[in-house]
Amino acid sequence: MNGPQNWLPVLLGGAAGAPLRYLADRAVQARHDTVFPWGTFIVNVVGSLILGLLTGAALSGAVGTDVRLLLGTGFCGALTTYSTFSYETLRLAETGAVLFAVANVVASVVAGLGAVFLGLALAQAILA
Template sequence: MNWVLVVIGGMVGAPLRYLTDRAVQSRHDSVFPWGTFAVNVVGCLILGLLTGAATAGVAGPHLQLLLGTGLCGALTTYSTFSYETLRLAETGAGFYALANIVASVTAGLGAAWAGVWIAQGTWA
């Protein structure tokens, strides 16, 4: 049964990642990977909210599998972040590569902490 929840979450997360990435990137005339950045930060926020909700006892293991493992596992993408950063560096856009690393890690951690903080304020 648990694997079904992961599959359902992934079935939503994967196309959501693709469509969001394309929509965000099409609005920016830049080599910076804004679409990947956006889905990763949103995924970190969702995981933070889910973690805070689980800590408060309002999100059980089934919701964690559905949203955390399934949805966020398919929505977020460390491999694409790594690939795009490497491609930026290889094509001479070293500043953008470094900016992608710093901004992604900083914003991702900030979003996760913000999610936990919001959840704790809501359900604690």
């Protein structure tokens, strides 16, 4: 079923996640005098942690479809950004900051996976 009961929570979550991503990125980046894209890195790791927590809660039966659509698909989908991560990594490499580009890829994958696993484990420990 793809009616309003499904796309409305996604829309609302995305409407909250997208501006939060932009504001968080700008706030974090303004505090760091470096070419490394800390803002995007932070929002992606935080989004991964939230998604891990949400997944653990869903697996335990603590949250239903509406919450998963609102927070998982909508909010986390808009908060996190693979396209910006890719673009910023490409720009780092093109401008000669190859070490930063490689560090961004490695750190983002390791931290993102670590955050989602941590969130899942926390939710399962709390809700078990």
